[in-house]
Amino acid sequence: AEAPLRNWEDLKNYSVPDPLLFDWFGEKIDWKERRKGLENSKKQGDLASGSLVHGFMYMWLYYLRGFNNFMLDIGSREPKLNHLIEMVLDYNLKLVNKWIEIGAEAIYFGDDLGTQKSLPISPADWRKYLKPCYRKIFGVCRDAGVYVYLHSDGHILEIIDDLIECGVNIINPQIRANGFEELAKFKGKICIHLDLDRQLFPFARPEEIKSHIQEAVNKLNSQEGGLMLHAECEPDVPLENIEAICQVLE
Numbered sequence: 001a002e003a004p005l006r007n008w009e010d011l012k013n014y015s016v017p018d019p020l021l022f023d024w025f026g027e028k029i030d031w032k033e034r035r036k037g038l039e040n041s042k043k044q045g046d047l048a049s050g051s052l053v054h055g056f057m058y059m060w061l062y063y064l065r066g067f068n069n070f071m072l073d074i075g076s077r078e079p080k081l082n083h084l085i086e087m088v089l090d091y092n093l094k095l096v097n098k099w100i101e102i103g104a105e106a107i108y109f110g111d112d113l114g115t116q117k118s119l120p121i122s123p124a125d126w127r128k129y130l131k132p133c134y135r136k137i138f139g140v141c142r143d144a145g146v147y148v149y150l151h152s153d154g155h156i157l158e159i160i161d162d163l164i165e166c167g168v169n170i171i172n173p174q175i176r177a178n179g180f181e182e183l184a185k186f187k188g189k190i191c192i193h194l195d196l197d198r199q200l201f202p203f204a205r206p207e208e209i210k211s212h213i214q215e216a217v218n219k220l221n222s223q224e225g226g227l228m229l230h231a232e233c234e235p236d237v238p239l240e241n242i243e244a245i246c247q248v249l250e
Contacts, residue, residue: 002066003062003063003064003065003066003069004064005064005065005084006065006066006069008078008080011080011083011084016087016090016091017091019091019092019094019095019098020094020095020098023053024053031098031102034050034102035102035103038050038102038103038104038105039103042103042105047105047106047147048103048104048105048106049104049105049106049107049108049149050099050102050104050106050107050108051107051108051109052092052095052096052107052108052109052110053110054110054111054151055110055111055112056092056109056110056111057088057089057092057111057130057133057134057137058111058112058113058130059111059112060088061081061084061085061088064084064088065084071120071121074121074125074129081129085129085130085133088133089133089136089137092133092137093136093137093140096137096140096141097140099146100140100141100144100146104146105146105147106146106147106148106149107141107146107147107148107149108149108151109137109138109148109149109150109151110150110151110152111150111151111152112152112153112154113126113152113153113154113156113159114152114153114154114155114156114177115154115155115177116154116155116176116177117155117177118155119154119155119156119158119159123158123159123162126159126162127159127162131159131162131166134162134163134166134167135165135166135167138166138167138168139166139167141167142167147169147170148167148168148169148170149168149169149170149171149172149193150163150168150170150171150172151171151172152171152172152173152174153174153177154174154177155177155178156173156177156178157178157182157183160173160186160190161186161189163190164186164189164190168190169190169191170190170191170192170193170228171186171190171191171192171193172193172194172195172230173192173194173195174195175194175195175196175197175216176197176199180215180216180219180220181219183219183220184219184220187219187220187221187222187224187227188222188224189224191226191227191228192220192226192227192228193228193229193230194216194220194227194228194229194230195230195232196212196213196216196229196230196231196232196245197212198231198232198233198234200212201231201233201234201237201241201242201245202234202236202237202238202241204241206240206241206243206244207244209241209244209245209248210244210247210248213229213231213245213248213249214248216229217229229249231245231249233245
């Protein structure tokens with residue numbers, strides 16, 4: 001599918017969907033059912049969590065414009081980009097406020113901000129165009145006492161301090177793209193929900209997997225900030241490796 005706003009001429013006729021009526025897939029949202037789900041979570045002693053669609057801010061901008069166009073917009077300081085950013089920001093703020101209204105205690109956000117080795121735009125440009133958006137969105141959560149959970153694929157080391165400043169409580173980074181030594185600089189500042197190296201699981205020996213998980217605990221665990229570990233196993237992971245993961249996590 002082509003980006004709907006690949007031509008700026010289409011922006012003036014673009015109608016933003018009502019985020020409170022329909023979800024990302026065009027399905028009507030039943031907020032009463034979502035409220036019940038949050039209430040049931042609380043009754044069971046769980047954290048009542050809401051969520052926004054994956055790619056809610058940065059990725060959504062290049063979904064609308066197309067990736068190459070969006071990169072050129074940033075590089076050329078395209079004035080129309082600011083209007084598009086405000087449109088997406090307003091859409092997200094409406095959703096966040098609704099989740100808070102119906103009783104969410106935490107909200108999950110996912111936005112893949114990095115590539116394997118770097119940010120796709122400079123940290124300075126990220127701070128110019130995107131940081132103000134995250135500050136507003138996460139600020140609404142923090143003002144309401146709602147926890148902010150942010151997932152991001154890719155290399156994001158240069159902006160983790162910014163994300164903490166914006167209000168992120170829990171961050172879910174990829175270890176392969178960021179590294180233990182660099183992520184260790186942030187322990188005690190933020191809770192790290194580490195995505196263990198799923199590319200290692202299919203091919204490594206059980207001893208290597210145990211060593212990998214133990215290294216994560218040794219280098220990132222901190223009472224001040226906390227550490228959570230996430231192990232995603234695809235069908236190509238041998239059973240003995242899955243057993244090794246379970247053993248060391250226990």
